Amino acid sequence: MSNSESGSGVGSRAFDVDSIRxxxxxxxxxxxxxxLVYLDNAATTQxxxxxxxxxxxxxxxxxxxxxxxxxxLSIEATDGYELARTKVAKFINAPRREEVIWTRNTSESxxxxxxxxxxxxxxxxxxxxxxxMEHHSNIVPWQQLAFKxxxxxxxxxxxxxxxxxxxxxxxxxxSRTKIVAATHMSNVLGTINPIAKLAELAHDVGAxxxxxxxxxxxxxxxxxxxxxxxxxxxxxxxxxxxxGIGVLWGRxxxxxxMPPYMFGGDMILExxxxxxxxxxxxxxxxxxxxxxxxxxxxxAAVDYLSxxxxxxxxxxxxxxxxxxxxxxxxxxxxxxxxPQDPALRGGVISFIHDTIHPHxxxxxxxxxxxxxxxxxxxxMPLVRSYGVVAAARASFYIYxxxxxxxxxxxxxxxxxxxxxx
Amino acid sequence: MTGGMSGLGxxxxxxxxxxLDHYRSPRNTAPVEGADVDLEVNNPFCGDEFHIQLxxxxxxxxxxxxxxxxxxxxxxxxxxxxxxxxxxxxxQVHDAVDSIRRLLKGEEITDExxxxxxxxxxxGGVRKFPVRVxxxxxxxxxxxxxxxxHLSK
Numbered sequence: 370m371s372n373s374e375s376g377s378g379v380g381s382r383a384f385d386v387d388s389i390r391x392x393x394x395x396x397x398x399x400x401x402x403x404x405l406v407y408l409d410n411a412a413t414t415q416x417x418x419x420x421x422x423x424x425x426x427x428x429x430x431x432x433x434x435x436x437x438x439x440x441x442l443s444i445e446a447t448d449g450y451e452l453a454r455t456k457v458a459k460f461i462n463a464p465r466r467e468e469v470i471w472t473r474n475t476s477e478s479x480x481x482x483x484x485x486x487x488x489x490x491x492x493x494x495x496x497x498x499x500x501x502m503e504h505h506s507n508i509v510p511w512q513q514l515a516f517k518x519x520x521x522x523x524x525x526x527x528x529x530x531x532x533x534x535x536x537x538x539x540x541x542x543x544s545r546t547k548i549v550a551a552t553h554m555s556n557v558l559g560t561i562n563p564i565a566k567l568a569e570l571a572h573d574v575g576a577x578x579x580x581x582x583x584x585x586x587x588x589x590x591x592x593x594x595x596x597x598x599x600x601x602x603x604x605x606x607x608x609x610x611x612x613g614i615g616v617l618w619g620r621x622x623x624x625x626x627m628p629p630y631m632f633g634g635d636m637i638l639e640x641x642x643x644x645x646x647x648x649x650x651x652x653x654x655x656x657x658x659x660x661x662x663x664x665x666x667x668x669a670a671v672d673y674l675s676x677x678x679x680x681x682x683x684x685x686x687x688x689x690x691x692x693x694x695x696x697x698x699x700x701x702x703x704x705x706x707x708p709q710d711p712a713l714r715g716g717v718i719s720f721i722h723d724t725i726h727p728h729x730x731x732x733x734x735x736x737x738x739x740x741x742x743x744x745x746x747x748x749m750p751l752v753r754s755y756g757v758v759a760a761a762r763a764s765f766y767i768y769x770x771x772x773x774x775x776x777x778x779x780x781x782x783x784x785x786x787x788x789x790x
Numbered sequence: 791m792t793g794g795m796s797g798l799g800x801x802x803x804x805x806x807x808x809x810l811d812h813y814r815s816p817r818n819t820a821p822v823e824g825a826d827v828d829l830e831v832n833n834p835f836c837g838d839e840f841h842i843q844l845x846x847x848x849x850x851x852x853x854x855x856x857x858x859x860x861x862x863x864x865x866x867x868x869x870x871x872x873x874x875x876x877x878x879x880x881x882q883v884h885d886a887v888d889s890i891r892r893l894l895k896g897e898e899i900t901d902e903x904x905x906x907x908x909x910x911x912x913x914g915g916v917r918k919f920p921v922r923v924x925x926x927x928x929x930x931x932x933x934x935x936x937x938x939x940h941l942s943k
Contacts, residue, residue, distance in 0.1 A: 401797050726861035728836055732804065732919060736797045745837045758837030758859060787798045788810070788862075 384681040392417035403738025411764035423669035453668030476506035478602035478617035483510035493519035531558035553585035558707030559714035610670035614663035631656040686716040716765035727761040733784035803915035818872035831932030868929035
């Protein structure tokens with residue numbers, strides 16, 4: 370079948386940035402006449418030829434609907450779709466493949482938990498504990514649920530460098546806490562949060578821990594069992610995969626007890642004119658024809674990363690981040706948000722320039738072919754807590770190099786020169 | 791270090807000297823006592839925000855004060871706006887906002903309109919940077935809406 374070469378036998382491959390870069394057609398692009406330097410990886414990553422090919426292969430050779438046909442194509446489509454689920458399960462060390470639910474993205478995964486598990490388990494006076502550095506998608510669903518239920522959203526504090534006050538967490542998480550929902554790695558500060566420790570505090574009071582792993586699963590080894598997580602969410606497009614598909618992983622017993630999120634085809638076992646009952650996991654949460662092609666491509670993305678080894682991915686990004694932090698911090702007019710110690714953070718560097726607004730900087734860097742993110746990064750309360758309305762952010766991935774970091778830092782200096790003319 | 795290899799020379803159309811001047815030294819930033827129109831405008835996309843105050847006497851803008859924070863384009867645009875509206879009738883302000891909208895959309899404006907806009911025509915360079923058009927329009931659109939609302943009172 371079409372996905373045989375990205376099948377179960379994933380070989381390993383040396384972590385060689387030049388050979389990695391050769392897999393990414395878009396890196397050859399010129400932007401405004403300059404060589405593209407893509408540093409907006411926390412927003413979405415670029416896609417290697419292997420992932421793009423898995424999509425065209427699927428549509429050219431396998432396309433059919435899943436779980437319902439007896440014809441060959443439908444069987445192949447189903448096998449490939451389910452094989453991708455198995456790959457994802459292995460990638461995060463899930464105990465069972467049925468615990469991996471395909472969603473549209475991290476936001477949908479978070480909304481699913483809020484609308485099903487939390488809807489069924491929260492009462493008036495209960496509380497939900499999140500951090501002050503969450504993405505809007507891990508704030509707003511909880512706020513809305515809390516309004517509806519008469520529950521409370523509580524915040525874990527962090528210090529000036531964006532490090533969670535874990536000693537103070539015991540005073541926030543209490544007997545009325547039903548769930549602790551925390552980002553594994555902040556998309557603004559780069560902070561890596563102590564999830565296993567938060568899980569322990571949550572479990573001590575009988576609460577669950579949900580992990581927003583959108584910024585961690587793509588970049589470091591993540592093991593849901595080692596974290597002692599109850600739910601974990603991420604998106605494929607931030608880890609070389611396609612847009613439009615994400616993952617909710619949840620503990621089997623929790624998922625089993627939860628009501629469905631959406632109703633329709635594939636999620637039912639039996640329908641009468643009077644009633645219906647629900648299919649087994651994971652299908653109970655996958656109503657309608659799923660995103661089959663993108664599941665195939667997600668499998669290809671997991672294969673690509675697995676062959677490199679997530680330890681090596683993490684090591685590369687740590688080296689690059691340390692190098693970039695040193696360079697950026699040496700600039701006179703730049704303040705970096707989040708931990709100043711590279712060992713405490715991932716490859717996301719948000720910064721504020723004393724005199725140049727992030728959007729002016731973003732436009733100027735774009736003129737030099739350098740793509741960074743500017744704005745509130747979907748974390749308005751956090752960015753505002755630093756006394757600004759917007760920040761600039763550079764974020765790295767497997768194909769970025771030290772010379773690209775140099776180009777970026779030089780680009781900031783060029784922009785300073787331009788605006789002080 | 792503009793132009794040349796870095797490609798920053800292309801930005802000169804966006805950041806004309808007059809824009810940078812208004813960005814560095816914004817005009818009419820003093821608060822207006824007893825303002826008739828008092829509004830906050832913000833662009834949720836980038837977080838830029840401005841506080842616009844106007845005093846309207848005999849259907850003309852007699853005092854204006856704009857403060858806020860934003861990028862060079864939105865700050866300069868707000869400052870240019872403040873200069874323009876002072877002494878103008880509400881109809882003239884409305885027409886000017888219409889001219890600037892069309893200018894930034896890439897439509898032709900008449901010589902008469904260009905005369906009214908004066909220095910503001912420099913904002914036209916934003917057209918080549920479509921994602922920045924919102925920066926340039928932020929204060930204008932907010933002011934227009936607020937004036938319309940004030941007149942309907």
